Amino acid sequence: MTPPPARRRRTGANGSTPTLNLPRRGAVRRAQAITTYGVGSLIAVDHESFIVSGLDQADRSWSDREAPRIHERRLERLLDVVCFRLPPASDDGSTDGVRVRRFPLMHSCPECNELQKHRDFSPPAGRSVCGTCEVDLVPSRFVVACEAGHLDEFPYWQWVHRSADPGARTFGKCGGKLRMRTSGRTSSLRSILISCTCGKAPEVSMEGSFRKKALKDLGLTCRGTRPWLGASVPAEGCGRPLRTLQRGSSSVWQPVLKSALSIPPWSNGRADPLAGHWEKLRKYHDRTRVEAYLDAVFDEPWPLSLDEVMTLLDAEREEEAEGDAAPSFDHRYRALRNKEYERLRAGNDESEHSREEEFVCESPLGEQSLLDPLGVTGPMLVKKLREVRALKAFTRLVDAESTTDAKEMALSEEPLRWLPAMEVRGEGVFLRLDEERLAIWEKAPAVAARAERMRTAHQRVLEQRADDPARAVPSPATPRMVLLHTLAHVLINEWSLEAGYPAASLRERLYATDEMAGMLVYTATSDSAGSLGGLVAQGEPERLAQVIRSAVRRAEWCSSDPLCVESEASGTIGTNLAACHACVMLPETSCEHNNILLDRALLVGTPDDARLGFFANILGH
The missing domain is CATH 1.10.10 (Arc Repressor Mutant, subunit A)
Structure with a gap:
């Protein structure tokens, strides 16, 4: 996504220019500063490209008025901080905001075809144009990154001179200048041609630069550069393999988000x-x-x-995790979820608390026995909730949900006692699956075997991404987890049709362990769609029963069938079975697990075995 174009230069509250006279290059929503354009991410503004700066100077540049401190004690204790701060919401009277640095530095001119660092084009102050041709410069489309989170410029010089004699391969010693042009024949990498005026190397295309070992074959490894922290911060020793990426690829930056309900x-x-x-x-x-x-x-x-x-x-x-004197982060996060599950089951009646209460959870008034044939129990109407989502770190190349601390990149050079976060308020519906019926279903050999296929595929990927396979994060895939996850997706799709909510404004929160079998579907957005009461109304037993029946029947058929339902592996890295964008996948903002570990066959069964489906009885099989 591209933020809105730049507005006029900011002025101080009294009309004077800010102390640092920093130009505004664009604007993003406060939530995007956590989920999309956080620290270390690349952001495109018009024809320019920037990287969001680290937080080492944020204590001085973020004012308390524009970036207030917020608290959620349970999450603060988990992340070992004393508070959270909202990203600054600035206006024309603001003196600062989220700071960015130009990256990548390599640019090309579409008129003269020169490829060099931005400053070498001698652009006028405050503009990104070629000092000779006076046309807009184009930031490099390609960057390189490693799995430890480092980011660097694409090594164009080494790429061009890879077949030249050893003397010319020394960076910058050939005496020539790089050029980039496009042949225009195709839109592939083969049409992007790089050359050097030294004449010691032939013109080469970018084809092959995305191969896994393309840069390793050039003898290049990661230098440990962290451009979001500034040029004055020395590079870390790294030496990991480098991968070429498109500047706008989602693999360039993945946020590590942790959240808690108040x-x-x-x-x-x-x-x-x-x-x-x-x-x-x-x-x-x-x-x-x-x-x-x-x-x-x-x-x-x-x-x-x-x-x-x-x-x-x-x-x-x-709330402390039991049985371990020094519990791991995962154990402590699980303990946080356990306490939420207990509170959602117990409820919190509004009439017993003041208006300041931010968690109101009540039993519906209707007859709950209507849900018994569906294997659903314990619905609760969450009329008010507050969620705090904090940006803990970020990753590159690897999925943030499957990473370890060793591959998480910190938001600052020096440790901070706070983290950027956003708080959202909304409403939701909580429900549980009948434990007795669930226990019988998940012990069925066919059900267990199907879930095991997904768990094995997911675990293989986790081990491949871990530095030490023996210490890889265990896959959460179990029959009940996949069932709850897929059910949450089909309910969100159904409510987006029945209740008029955009699917992207609804979100799931799963509670799936040996002791828990519940889920919360809620609106937690910063706009008015989060608190209008429409979702809570869907939680009354009569309406909820209708919605579940309709959602399950809709999931019985997919426009991609029979390919979808008979798939042996689908989705990212093959961790889904019967699931695709035509049936159960959701917008990324709605899913806790990045649209993996989904299988609608565990809801409705397959043509060969209807008994696989937990809800097969309501489909007439």
């Missing part, structure tokens, strides 16, 4: 003034010592009563 007792915002004090308060188990600490830090009256503080401390300790 649930009681943290959901009324009253604990926010104690942010930054919890680590010290957690050391005290005695009420007297907690009271003494609060008395020393806060003037009367305290933000919370002593009883409320003790209740919050008990809630923190209760």
Whole structure:
């Protein structure tokens, strides 16, 4: 995606120019600064290309008014930070914003065909044009990256001189200048031709530059460059293999996002003034010592009563992962989800709380026995919810959901005690599958074998991407996880048709372990589509039963059948079975797992074996 074009140069609040006189190059939505154009990503503005800068200077450049601090204690504890900050929402009176740097530096001129660094074209100040031809320069379409998250310029010089004599292959020693032209015969890489005026190497095309070992054959490995941190930051030692990528490829930048729902007792915002004090308060188990600490830090009256503080401390300790003195990040994140599942099951009645309560979850008024034939139970109407999504890090080339910490790139050179995040409010419907019926179904040999095929394929990919296959992240694919995931997708598609919601404005949140079998479909967007009550109305048992029946019947047939339903492997890296864009796949913003681990055969069965489907009984099989 390309942000809106640049607006006029910003001025200060009194009409004066900002202190640093930084020109505005475009604008993006606040949410995009977390999910699409976060730190380290490439962003195209008109005919220019930039990389979003790191956060080392953000504490000074982001004002509290434009980038306020927000809190979600459970997520702060998971990510070991004291607060989150919203990306700055700037206007014409703002003095700063999200900073960017020009990248890639290599540009070409479509008029004179020269290929060199941007500054070597001698462009006028503030413009990206060839100083000779006065036409817009074109940023390099190609960059190189490694799986550790580093990013660099494409090595055009080495690519052109790869067949020249050894003396001419030394970077910059041939005495010539690079040129780039397009033959115009095709739109393939073969038509992009690179040459050097030294005459020691023939003109070559870009064909073959995307081969996995193309740069390794040139003797090139990653230098560990991090252009989003600036030229003054030294390169890290790396040496990993490099891959050529299109500048706009989704593989260039993948966000590592972590999120949490605000649930009681943290959901009324009253604990926010104690942010930054919890680590010290957690050391005290005695009420007297907690009271003494609060008395020393806060003037009367305290933000919370002593009883409320003790209740919050008990809630923190209760959420700790059990059975491990030093639980891993995955264990702690699972414990966070477990507590959400318990709260969604238990509910939180609005009438018992103040208007500031940000989590309201109630049982529907209708007859819930209508859902029993479907194997669905425990629907809850989530009338108010708040979700905080934080940008923890980012990856390149590898899927952020399957990576390890070793392949996550930090957002700054120095450790920060905060992370950029967004908060969204909305509503949703929570439901569970009947445990007794689910246990019988998932033990069926055919069901287990089908899920095992997906798990094996996914695990193979995870091991290939891990530095140490023995420490690869275990695949979450189980029969109940795939079933819940696919059911959530077909319900989102159905509600987008029945209730008028755009599919991209609905989102899933899955709770699928041996102890959990539920899902939350919710609207968590920053616009008005998130809080109009339309989705909650769909959770009443009578309407919910109709929606589930309609969604399952719709999933029984796909316009790509019989190819789709009989597929042995489909989707990204072969981790789906009967799933495609014509039936169950969703926009990326809606899916927790990047549209993998889907199989509608586990919903409706296959022509050869209808018993595979959990909902086969309502289809008349």
